[in-house]
Amino acid sequence: MALENNKQEWTKGEMAQNVALDIPDGSYVNLGIGMPEMVADYVPEGREVIYHTENGLLGMGPEPEQGKEDPELINAGKKYVTAITGACYFHHADSFTMIRGKHIDFCVLGAYQVSEQGDLANWTLGKPGAVPAVGGAMDLVAGVKNIFVITRHTTKQGKPKIVRDCQLPLTGKGVVKRIYTDLAILDVTQQGLMVKEMAPGISFEALQNKTDAQLKMP
Amino acid sequence: MINKLVPSLSEAVKDVKDGSVVMLSGFGQAGSPIELIHALIDQGASDLTVVSNNTGSGHVGLASLIEHRRVKKMICSFPRTTHSTVFPELYSNGEIELELVPQGTLAERIRAGGAGIPAFYTPASVDTPLEEGKERRTFNGRSYVLEYGIEADFSFVKCEGADRYGNLVYNKTARNFGPIMCTAAENTVVQTKKMVDLGDLDPEAVVTPGIFVNRIVEINQPLDESQLIAENWRYPWH
Numbered sequence: 229m230a231l232e233n234n235k236q237e238w239t240k241g242e243m244a245q246n247v248a249l250d251i252p253d254g255s256y257v258n259l260g261i262g263m264p265e266m267v268a269d270y271v272p273e274g275r276e277v278i279y280h281t282e283n284g285l286l287g288m289g290p291e292p293e294q295g296k297e298d299p300e301l302i303n304a305g306k307k308y309v310t311a312i313t314g315a316c317y318f319h320h321a322d323s324f325t326m327i328r329g330k331h332i333d334f335c336v337l338g339a340y341q342v343s344e345q346g347d348l349a350n351w352t353l354g355k356p357g358a359v360p361a362v363g364g365a366m367d368l369v370a371g372v373k374n375i376f377v378i379t380r381h382t383t384k385q386g387k388p389k390i391v392r393d394c395q396l397p398l399t400g401k402g403v404v405k406r407i408y409t410d411l412a413i414l415d416v417t418q419q420g421l422m423v424k425e426m427a428p429g430i431s432f433e434a435l436q437n438k439t440d441a442q443l444k445m446p
Numbered sequence: 447m448i449n450k451l452v453p454s455l456s457e458a459v460k461d462v463k464d465g466s467v468v469m470l471s472g473f474g475q476a477g478s479p480i481e482l483i484h485a486l487i488d489q490g491a492s493d494l495t496v497v498s499n500n501t502g503s504g505h506v507g508l509a510s511l512i513e514h515r516r517v518k519k520m521i522c523s524f525p526r527t528t529h530s531t532v533f534p535e536l537y538s539n540g541e542i543e544l545e546l547v548p549q550g551t552l553a554e555r556i557r558a559g560g561a562g563i564p565a566f567y568t569p570a571s572v573d574t575p576l577e578e579g580k581e582r583r584t585f586n587g588r589s590y591v592l593e594y595g596i597e598a599d600f601s602f603v604k605c606e607g608a609d610r611y612g613n614l615v616y617n618k619t620a621r622n623f624g625p626i627m628c629t630a631a632e633n634t635v636v637q638t639k640k641m642v643d644l645g646d647l648d649p650e651a652v653v654t655p656g657i658f659v660n661r662i663v664e665i666n667q668p669l670d671e672s673q674l675i676a677e678n679w680r681y682p683w684h
Contacts, residue, residue: 321626
């Protein structure tokens with residue numbers, strides 16, 4: 229089985245690079261917390277991409293040097309960041325005007341599950357007694373022009389995350405445009421989930437075996 | 447003469463009543479009016495409904511207000527953060543109410559409340575569990591959810607600079623919910639790092655116009671919440 233060989237999967241860095249390559253010069257981009265943040269490290273030379281963070285900064289830069297952290301300059305994940313030259317600050321209603329008002333071009337988010345219709349579940353596992361927290365995820369999927377998901381193809385237990393229907397509580401219905409996993413890049417289309425690209429050495433059959441949703445080759 | 451500066455924190459928060467609705471600015475610790483919150487703990491009002499993006503961390507600020515059982519209900523988007531244990535414990539024991547609101551909806555509900563708009567429709571939360579019980583309407587073929595504006599009895603807001611008219615400027619991402627919360631309360635109480643003379647703030651650069659502000663207290667060196675949490679402080683201090 230080709231899949232037994234870890235070398236044939238994309239690494240996290242390669243996954244982030246796959247996303248970065250699809251974000252054109254001049255885009256306004258919101259990156260979710262966690263793996264999506266890595267996308268910023270792989271923007272190809274010559275492209276200017278402006279990062280938005282929903283807590284009120286357009287033109288977010290990299291982490292500050294040690295000792296230069298400012299508790300009043302943080303990102304949506306409450307990590308210390310910097311502001312690029314030409315950045316601007318604004319209040320929360322303006323920030324979500326940018327999001328809901330379709331001014332942000334791309335949003336890259338993590339996922340618990342994505343369905344073949346582009347439904348996304350990424351805010352709660354819905355366990356009883358657990359504290360639910362939603363943040364800006366539902367506003368982002370409702371308003372950003374292109375929603376990309378970056379996620380491992382399966383859970384740590386090996387269960388498919390790309391599914392026919394999401395069992396977990398939804399963040400939004402029919403919102404995801406493209407899915408980047410360690411095994412493939414998938415496009416959500418009216419005809420279903422199209423395989424755009426597969427990791428080197430992985431067969432369509434092996435990919436389908438790790439996917440609950442029905443995959444199609446273009 | 448107009449002078450919104452008040453001499454003390456206790457004066458600034460003196461008339462918060464049991465059952466008041468209180469908005470607290472801040473996104474995590476950035477912009478959280480920690481001195482005003484501590485003054486509110488000392489003042490003693492309880493059964494509060496608090497509107498704030500998070501629920502506080504450690505045992506200081508909002509977390510301490512909650513720990514002292516002064517908060518009946520939280521309206522927020524993200525009630526857990528690193529080092530937040532107080533709210534999650536009370537919530538799982540059923541001892542505090544939670545109204546969970548998507549962050550953009552929370553911001554717009556506050557903005558609407560301050561702008562005299564009783565309700566509006568938003569696409570956020572359509573087809574999710576957070577839509578349950580809400581009115582849905584279709585515009586141009588797309589579904590939207592009815593959400594209501596929020597008005598408060600008090601807003602507590604932290605800013606960087608203020609003049610005696612109440613014109614305000616903020617610092618970086620500590621601005622967050624401050625400007626909209628200033629508009630949405632019957633009494634807006636501000637803690638500023640610096641009081642400046644009239645005319646020192648560039649009229650083109652004022653973020654919150656003074657008309658939205660009722661009282662100002664000057665706190666030159668506000669506490670650093672993450673440092674307090676790292677050193678395991680609890681308010682009242684011990």
